[in-house]
Amino acid sequence: MQIRTRFAPSPTGMLHIGGVRTALYSWLYAKKLKGQFVLRIEDTDTERSTKEATQAILDSMEWLGLTYDEGPFYQTERMERYKEVIKQLLNSGKAYRCYCSKERLDDLRSKQLANKEKPCYDGLCRKHNPDDPNQPFVVRFKNPKDGAVTFNDQVHGTITFQNSELDDLIIARSDGTPTYNFCVVVDDMDMQITHVIRGSDHINNTPRQINILNALDYTPPIYAHVPMILGSDGKKLSKRHGAVSAMQFCDEGFLPEALLNYLVRLGWAYGDQEIFSITEMANLFDIKDINKAASMVNPEKLLWLNQHYMKTKKPEEIAKYLRPHLETLNIDTSNGPELTKVIAIQAERCHTLVEIAEKSRYFYQNVSSYEEKAQKHLKAEIAPVLTEIKTELQNLANWQASEIHTIINNNAGKLGLKLGKVAQPIRVAVTGGTVSPPIDITLELIGKEQVLVRLDKALTFIYNHASV
């Protein structure tokens, strides 16, 4: 059997990591079984759907490399098809027109709630079957009255709903546009989706969709409901509850493979393995290994994974992702050390690309000031050593970390100082702060010319601030 999965987000808000994970699982499953992955935009809610949100979905998929074999399909472009199926259902008596006013429905609902009942449409128009083409109406699906719907969920096992729990849902609004539960059914059918992998908040919709499918004489697909990802407050991820859009992770300097690796392990495991390349995921992933329980986001672990990928991937690769972040910080790398060399030395001390960019400014720009707490290293007593080191560096022909190290080390030794005592003032002089990679490498990368300029500047600073 040819496997076909789909990701069907609605462009009514940002695409957050919960959505990204279901997309990833669907994508992985299709890849693993050499099937097809379809992207479908569920934009039937014209009130809330936006172009920006649609673009965000497309951008996220591209950034993450979740390529689709078909689509993107837009439900708004398939209206004729939905209307056709609605007519078919109406003609075969499997759906009916409902003229109940919103007021009556609201009233009904509040009464039911007050009686501690589950709010349900009472089927008034199903019984009376009025027909007045001059009045506004919605179309409701005639849900079976008795019996039960059972389906074999691939992550939860057998799930059963009594039909008595289900009411006659609206499949077409009074303006004639079809609603979600109906469009999903038609699309999954038309697009020959074999496996529906989606969030467990859709479990309750499944029996309704199966009933519609049955009314259409179509065999339902296989369902797999993946558990929710909860915000740190333990509630469903939403705009209000700490949900962060996928693209924000891009903006914050995360690598796609780090996010994907993080997400794949949230709710799925392959023994004790933590690190998975994309191809590895695709080979090892299986729906049966998805956990049942909801999970919470653990930002520290994502950070750890991001660092892992920053320091293990080829610097050339990282450079591609890093450049835009340097640009936003107005750091021009055309003059200065090769970016790949900076990455090689900075990745292990940073957690995000943004952090690398922020902490690498001094490789490409002169220091304009010294951090407050760094100034204590620029004291009169170290001026002589600094001057001596500067002279020796000036005469150094072979500008290399090892040579630089020898010079600094020798001078420290001559004065009986620990290396750190000498390294720290130099560090402040060339970086403006107290933190940097090893001093010899830092100097090598900054380059001879700039190092001498900055050493001079530091010396001037010391003379100007010498206490009397």
Place this chain on the structure above:
RNA sequence: GUCCCCAUCGUCUAGUGGUCCAGGACGCCACCCUUUCACGGUGAAAACACGGGUUCGACCCCCGUUGGGGACGCCA
């Protein structure tokens, strides 16, 4: 309220009746390394929600309790 789902360290998880006084990872703490910051290394603390069964034997199977989540829209 009704229905549905879920329940192992703080978090993500391994575990499918005996090999578990429960393993890994992140984080946290301590120590080592050290030229600041890190990387790395070593080690420590840290969990089977509770109560009943079933069984020679339960983290694992069944029932219940409690707790959490989701759904109940002319949203998706």
